[in-house]
Amino acid sequence: RLTARGLAVGWPGRPPVVTGLDLDLCPGRSVAVVGPSGVGKTTLLLTLAGFLPPRGGELLLDGIPLTDVDPTVRLARLALTTEDAHVFETTLLENLRVARGDATPEDARAALVRAGLGDWLAGLPDGVDTALGPDARSVSGGERRRLLLARSLLATAPLLLVDEPAEHLDPGTADRLVGDLLAAPRAAGTAPAAAGAPGDGTPARGVLVVTHRLAPLAAADEVLVLRDGRVAARGTHAHLLVADAQYGEAHASEQDEGGTTSTWPTS
Template sequence: MTSRLTARLAAASLLGAGGAAAGLGLAATAGWLIARASEHPNMAALGLAVVGVRFFGISRGLLRYAERLVGHDAAFRVLAEVRMKVYARLERLAPAGLPAFRSGDLLARFVDDVDSLQDLLLRVVSPYVVFVASAGLTIGLVGTLVPTAGVVVLVAALLCATAVPVLARQLVRRSEARQAETRGELSTAVVDLVQGAPDLIAFGAAKAQLLRAGRADAELARVARAAARTAGTGSGLTTLLAGLCVWGVLAAGIVAVDNGQLPGVLLTVVVLVSLASFELVTGLPQAFATLERVRRCRERVDALLAVDDPVREPTDPVPLPAAPYSIRLRGVRARYPSGRLALDGIDLDLAPGDSVAVVGPSGAGKSTLAAILMRFLELESGMASLNGVCLGDLESDALRRVVGLAGQDAHVFDRTIGDNLRLGRPDATEAETRAALAEVGLLAWVDGLPNGLATEVGEHGARLSGGQRQRLVVARALLGDFPVLILDEPTEHLDPGAAGALTANLLAAASGRTTLLITHRLSGLQTVDRILLLEAGRVVESGTHADLIAAGGAYSRIWNREQGHLIRSE
């Protein structure tokens, strides 16, 4: 936390203490004024008290307003710092480190748990600062006038500040600690329900998912009711102690008046000041309950911040080498986040202008290879270099200005076609965006839309077909004009004929740049310089399309099977 934020929090605490002092001053002067006025003195004797009532009344309102203004401003600034810190952590974890968290629970950590941290400043620290200030003033004033009454206030204040909140915390500990997890479970259930609605309905599982969300909601409501009951119990005990304290102060004050130790007019001051001070302690039990919830939310946020980076950034990064770029992999081994070996001794050479295709079944390690080249995943062993410089010695952001990725799960934003394209290059002209669309075969379709490039694509590209969405992602990568381009399953969601045509278009569009094409389809690979067939993380065959067909191995069998399916579909 910066020194400026610390100063703001200190100022808010002082303003709160000032507001509490003004409230006590108002109670004291108003009580004295009422009691003294009952004796019908000369009006001049009441003038100072009347001014005091006005002063303290106005001051209390202004100080409380200022305390809330400064306190909330400081809390929101702290909240912004924490949220940016969490977002920066998520950015470092993405994409390889995020699967360790469920998407809905991750959303709850980033939104609800982070938001709950502001309660530590507004509902825990501030009430205690105000209470300490008001209790100290009350004990000092009442104790000076009636020492016995001061002891009564001191005992009651200690009980309200310690015993009652501790009891409330013990009662609420389990429910408040459970609230953060339950909120995460409900968020997960709702996100799964919304995002997976088509599949849930198609397979008749929507009712079960609704029941799951309903159970999480009912559990959250039960936890909230338990917390409310505990808060009510704490408030009741605090009110009881306040009432007993006032009666005790009144009794001690009456004895002091009878003994001539206290003027009768000041008895009202002693009682009203004691009563006013206990108006400020009603929030203490809830503050302890809030502290328990904030503690648990902080643990969940800290658990997210403590996750190790999927890749280690160099402390002294090497400058990016000059173009043209070549990539070399030797003996590369890497594991999935789950721990399963994904790549086992991969060798790969990408010279400037090369086009290499990596094929193989699902789980063979193709996408893991792309993650290695993008520095989304750390090597377990082996070497990966760019122009002879180890990838691990380069700053990741600098590397990604050279190596671009069009992934099969790339995000399409709920904006226009043009906005999604310009994500690859914000300063691209309309002519350049249209050229990128033409290269992937989307230009004629876009020109046929009423709004053209200004057409909204919907959330996750919901208004596009699967093939159109994939072509848009590839067009965005082409517009980025990366020297090294990785195309991860660009023909996903396309029929075999369209897949072959798009592959040929992409390879022609990427001509002149280093291209790594990852695909499970073999159509359109006749023109690539080299093909690698992966199985279980190893290269089992390598060569041109013609060479691999002539060899009659696994690649040839996959090709024949694919062609047979294509003939039958026609």
């Protein structure tokens, strides 16, 4: 269980970008974090993952201050997906085994399908044994993002933190991917499914997703809206559409633009 109380986040030596944040994340629960660009969403994610120290308040992992948790234990319990993670010049399978060394080709294929790369995988000459070029130059931005997500899906950590999984994707694909991620904690163990997918009988995960997409957030247990250096609103997607005018306007702008972007009002 990851618990924040009155948490302040920011880069060392600079003023905090978010203060007074409360959060609870545990297996079986999904949380989305949204807000205008530059509001501090990624800084929050890096703090929750233990890569930036809290600037104030309390951040606990299983009741222990996160800064006091052994890094090996922290990495085993918190899986983080960020855009700048490295893709290696080796096979697709070995890139995924960075997260779990004993992953089988079947495990890798299931994770790639769940990350929205099923069609891409089917077109590769050697499937998961296909070698990626230097610095993965043969992989597009959207494919790279989903490859890194598939890597995290293979990890055994009970808590998954994901930064902007919808980046570089078309609106339909983005919304399916974000919706699946947020719905997965409740679906885990409910029915037989492919390895690593919701419903395969594996323990439920807790998932926190930082995203600019609002349309799929009905799948989240809770949505946190960051604005003006704080959590300006929180609740379900349906509640926020009614209770928070700026959230409603941003959602409407996303629909008006054909589902391509959310424009947050400036006041």
